[in-house]
Amino acid sequence: MIHRPLDIGWLRIFDAVGRLGSLTRAAQELGLSQPAVSYQIRRIEEQLDVCLFHRSQGGSRLSETGEVLFRAVHASVKSIDGAAHDIRRKARGPAIRIFTDYGFAAFWLMPRVADFRRLHPQVEVHIVASQSLEDELERDADAAILFGARDDFPEGARLLMPERVVPVCAPGFLARSGPFEEPADLAEAPLLHLETSGKPRWLTWSTWLAEHGISRQPTQGDLGLNTYGFVIQAALAEQGIALGWMGLVDQDLARGSLVAVGPTVTRADCGYWLVPSPSAGSATAALMDWLVNEAEEAAL
Amino acid sequence: MIHRPLDIGWLRIFDAVGRLGSLTRAAQELGLSQPAVSYQIRRIEEQLDVCLFHRSQGGSRLSETGEVLFRAVHASVKSIDGAAHDIRRKARGPAIRIFTDYGFAAFWLMPRVADFRRLHPQVEVHIVASQSLEDELERDADAAILFGARDDFPEGARLLMPERVVPVCAPGFLARSGPFEEPADLAEAPLLHLETSGKPRWLTWSTWLAEHGISRQPTQGDLGLNTYGFVIQAALAEQGIALGWMGLVDQDLARGSLVAVGPTVTRADCGYWLVPSPSAGSATAALMDWLVNEAEEAAL
DNA sequence: ATGGATCATAAAGAACCTTTATGGTCATGA
DNA sequence: TCATGACCATAAAGGTTCTTTATGATCCAT
Numbered sequence: 001m002i003h004r005p006l007d008i009g010w011l012r013i014f015d016a017v018g019r020l021g022s023l024t025r026a027a028q029e030l031g032l033s034q035p036a037v038s039y040q041i042r043r044i045e046e047q048l049d050v051c052l053f054h055r056s057q058g059g060s061r062l063s064e065t066g067e068v069l070f071r072a073v074h075a076s077v078k079s080i081d082g083a084a085h086d087i088r089r090k091a092r093g094p095a096i097r098i099f100t101d102y103g104f105a106a107f108w109l110m111p112r113v114a115d116f117r118r119l120h121p122q123v124e125v126h127i128v129a130s131q132s133l134e135d136e137l138e139r140d141a142d143a144a145i146l147f148g149a150r151d152d153f154p155e156g157a158r159l160l161m162p163e164r165v166v167p168v169c170a171p172g173f174l175a176r177s178g179p180f181e182e183p184a185d186l187a188e189a190p191l192l193h194l195e196t197s198g199k200p201r202w203l204t205w206s207t208w209l210a211e212h213g214i215s216r217q218p219t220q221g222d223l224g225l226n227t228y229g230f231v232i233q234a235a236l237a238e239q240g241i242a243l244g245w246m247g248l249v250d251q252d253l254a255r256g257s258l259v260a261v262g263p264t265v266t267r268a269d270c271g272y273w274l275v276p277s278p279s280a281g282s283a284t285a286a287l288m289d290w291l292v293n294e295a296e297e298a299a300l
Numbered sequence: 301m302i303h304r305p306l307d308i309g310w311l312r313i314f315d316a317v318g319r320l321g322s323l324t325r326a327a328q329e330l331g332l333s334q335p336a337v338s339y340q341i342r343r344i345e346e347q348l349d350v351c352l353f354h355r356s357q358g359g360s361r362l363s364e365t366g367e368v369l370f371r372a373v374h375a376s377v378k379s380i381d382g383a384a385h386d387i388r389r390k391a392r393g394p395a396i397r398i399f400t401d402y403g404f405a406a407f408w409l410m411p412r413v414a415d416f417r418r419l420h421p422q423v424e425v426h427i428v429a430s431q432s433l434e435d436e437l438e439r440d441a442d443a444a445i446l447f448g449a450r451d452d453f454p455e456g457a458r459l460l461m462p463e464r465v466v467p468v469c470a471p472g473f474l475a476r477s478g479p480f481e482e483p484a485d486l487a488e489a490p491l492l493h494l495e496t497s498g499k500p501r502w503l504t505w506s507t508w509l510a511e512h513g514i515s516r517q518p519t520q521g522d523l524g525l526n527t528y529g530f531v532i533q534a535a536l537a538e539q540g541i542a543l544g545w546m547g548l549v550d551q552d553l554a555r556g557s558l559v560a561v562g563p564t565v566t567r568a569d570c571g572y573w574l575v576p577s578p579s580a581g582s583a584t585a586a587l588m589d590w591l592v593n594e595a596e597e598a599a600l
Numbered sequence: 601a602t603g604g605a606t607c608a609t610a611a612a613g614a615a616c617c618t619t620t621a622t623g624g625t626c627a628t629g630a
Numbered sequence: 631t632c633a634t635g636a637c638c639a640t641a642a643a644g645g646t647t648c649t650t651t652a653t654g655a656t657c658c659a660t
Contacts, residue, residue: 006347009309009648011380024606036649038608043647047306048384050391057606057657065387072383076376080311083372084348087365091350309617324637336618338639343616357626357637 006084008077010040014052015077017041018070022059044069085140095124096284099141103194103228104272105129107248109145116290123283142284144275145291148201153273158288160295161247162271165203167262168244168253170236180241180261183212190221190240192231201270205243208265232258247272247298306384308377310340314352315377317341318370322359344369385440395424396584399441403494403528404572405429407548409445416590423583442584444575445591448501453573458588460595461547462571465503467562468544468553470536480541480561483512490521490540492531501570505543508565532558547572547598 005012016026017037027034041060045052052066062070100109105127113125128141145160146153167186180186191205209216223239225231232249235242236257244258252258274288305312316326317337327334341360345352352366362370400409405427413425428441445460446453467486480486491505509516523540525531532549535542536557544558552558574588 004347006344008311011308011311022606023608032648033650034607035609035651039648042608044306047304048387048391050387055607059606065390068387069380069383072376072379076372076380079372080369080376083369087348087350087368090365091348322637332617333619334638335620335640339617342639355638359637 006080008080010044011073011077013037013040014044014070015074017053017060018062018066018074021061025059088140095126096143096287097126097128097141098143098145098287099128099130100145100272101147101228102129103245103248104145104147106229107232107251108272111251112294115294116287119290120283120286123287125287142277142281143288144277145272146275147270147272149270152201153275157273157275158292160272160274160291161299162269163203163267164246164264165208165266166244166246166249166260166264167208167241168235168249168258169241169261170238171256171259173235173238173240174259174261176238178261183209183262184214186241186262187214187216190223192234192240192242193222193224194228194231194243195224195226202245203243203265203267203270208243211265212263247295250298305381308380310344311373311377313337313340314344314370315374317353317360318362318366318374320359321361325359389440395426396443396587397426397428397441398443398445398587399428399430400445400572401447401528402429403545403548404445404447406529407532407551408572411551412594415594416587419590420583420586423587425587442577442581443588444577445572446575447570447572449570452501453575457573457575458592460572460574460591461599462569463503463567464546464564465508465566466544466546466549466560466564467508467541468535468549468558469541469561470538471556471559473535473538473540474559474561476538478561483509483562484514486541486562487514487516490523492534492540492542493522493524494528494531494543495524495526502545503543503565503567503570508543511565512563547595550598 013026013030013032016029017023020026020029023037023041024034027037030037041052048065048069050065051063052069053060054063098109106129109127113127117123117125147163150159167180169189174180177189178185180189187209193205194200194202221240223234225234228248231242232252234240236252241261244253244260246264249258253260274291276284276288313326313330313332316329317323320326320329323337323341324334327337330337341352348365348369350365351363352369353360354363398409406429409427413427417423417425447463450459467480469489474480477489478485480489487509493505494500494502521540523534525534528548531542532552534540536552541561544553544560546564549558553560574591576584576588
């Protein structure tokens with residue numbers, strides 16, 4: 001369950017414009033259109049009968065009077081949001097929230113969390129999966145399991161599993177389009193890409209191919225998908241070859257619904273990290289220890 | 301010009317309910333209907349998915365979670381209102397605002413303030429007259445001239461003029477219904493009363509009569525009016541006998557449009573007090589000194 | 601000269617907020 | 631026991647606010 005921020009009307013809008021120095025960027029942050037933000041700022045200025053911003057093509061800078069109001073509003077927004085956050089936290093009761101991406105949630109975490117709940121039946125576990133890894137979702141969680149490099153995380157984060165990637169496909173696809181005896185053979189086949197809006201932290205096909213000295217033009221048969229679940233689903237449906245992260249595709253490899261068709265690439269500094277929340281309790285600590293133990297056993 | 305509070309939506313409503321412990325009383329304070337307040341509180345509770353108040357017949361008490369939000373909201377409302385107040389104050393420019401009642405404004409202050417402005421042409425003076433003497437209007441002023449006793453005002457207040465009251469009427473009324481040679485004679489005449497919703501701080505006809513040992517039943521001819529301007533207007537229109545405050549009726553007495561028809565009663569501890577604002581500037585100090593001087597000269 | 605970025609306004613429609621009307625509940629006093 | 635007054639809740643209707651899309655103005659960089 002994702003909470004939307006408490007609706008505090010123009011206060012949040014004014015705060016965003018003051019912070020970002022731009023009506024357009026504030027609109028983007030708040031999920032509004034730019035004229036909606038312009039309208040709200042104008043309304044406040046009418047009530048006070050002053051100009052709160054110096055407008056220009058480069059954006060909107062707070063005026064002197066705007067600074068006076070901004071200080072009060074900014075502190076208010078933070079304070080009220082903090083109170084709302086505390087209220088929602090307390091209202092949830094003794095539950096642990098784990099924040100992670102869809103792929104990890106579906107292929108690694110959910111299959112295992114039932115074991116933890118058998119061991120700790122009084123602890124309620126909520127898995128909050130997201131694609132965009134927004135700060136607010138993570139801030140709401142007791143622990144986060146995120147993909148990245150060492151430098152992407154605070155001191156207390158533990159590496160749950162390093163990144164080990166192997167090309168995989170369905171046996172039927174292999175029978176029809178294979179064999180793929182050399183890494184270069186993969187360049188001829190349709191590949192399944194996990195896409196993201198920003199720069200991906202995970203290994204991509206282009207990086208995999210470059211590490212094997214293979215250059216390749218994207219073929220017409222390639223597919224781009226925006227969740228890892230879709231990627232694996234497409235691979236199972238014999239649509240092409242996917243990159244398989246060890247830990248996520250273990251079950252499909254074990255039952256033979258997917259087969260490895262190339263060498264494994266390991267990036268020891270990259271992987272899934274377990275990031276604790278500063279205010280997590282003892283139940284969360286128990287869950288985190290259990291997760292680390294599970295990951296170690298899975299890696300044997 | 302009276303400023304309405306900045307519209308901050310449910311925050312002001314929630315704050316009022318939290319402070320007053322009653323949706324109904326919050327509605328009254330905010331000039332809304334009770335269902336409007338009920339609706340707004342429900343909306344916040346829906347967004348947070350918690351109960352913020354314990355409702356009962358005796359009113360609504362903040363719940364534990366309600367207290368958490370109330371602390372944040374109350375501080376925010378005060379902070380934002382303070383910022384708005386500062387902004388409006390700065391936006392007004394170098395003007396002095398004097399807050400007083402209608403009677404004093406009309407009969408004593410406005411006739412004189414032109415002299416002050418001749419002496420200080422660069423100083424803009426605003427007279428803010430009100431009947432209800434609400435705290436917010438006074439707080440916005442640089443100085444206030446208010447009627448009352450010593451104990452009603454802070455240390456720095458100066459007595460501008462003590463209360464000296466004389467019964468007055470129009471000469472035509474005297475010719476028709478007089479003469480009034482003894483105070484007891486006034487009890488037979490229609491009297492003009494200045495009314496107010498609360499307990500009046502000024503001398504009333506019933507007090508005046510009591511001080512002269514006169515008991516009187518209200519006659520059919522009595523008139524009650526809710527501003528002193530109306531009282532004097534009714535007296536000039538030969539409608540009855542009014543109480544005349546020295547300082548306010550001087551001009552009418554001097555030109556003979558009103559005549560004294562009884563002894564003067566003085567209450568030295570009561571009168572108009574000059575109450576400074578804590579943050580008044582040097583121009584305001586000059587005006588206040590001038591006002592005190594004018595009052596002293598008028599009393600000679 | 602052109603394109604991209606920012607802000608502003610108008611119009612239309614959706615959502616919100618207010619009112620009145622009304623009902624439920626409880627405490628108090630007769 | 632009953633009537634009354636106080637408080638809060640909800641529905642419906644209508645007014646107001648807020649959002650969108652469409653569009654325009656301005657300025658800067660290419």
